[in-house]
Amino acid sequence: MVSRRGSSGGPDPVALIEIDLYGDLMIAASSADEERLSADRIDEVLRVVPRPESSAEGGGGG
Numbered sequence: 001m002v003s004r005r006g007s008s009g010g011p012d013p014v015a016l017i018e019i020d021l022y023g024d025l026m027i028a029a030s031s032a033d034e035e036r037l038s039a040d041r042i043d044e045v046l047r048v049v050p051r052p053e054s055s056a057e058g059g060g061g062g
Contacts, residue, residue: 021046 028045029037037045 024045025037025042028041032041042048043050
């Protein structure tokens with residue numbers, strides 16, 4: 001098998017972080033009482049830090 005990230009062949013640190021976060025979401029979802037996780041609960045699990053209001057101005061929302 002040929003490594004796509006150079007010759008080191010080591011693990012991709014970004015991929016490992018994503019896998020860890022996905023695992024955290026799976027654990028939260030499996031232990032939740034409700035059928036789906038709310039957006040606020042997902043942000044809490046993923047440790048999302050809200051942006052200050054001044055940074056969000058003119059962003060167009062989403």
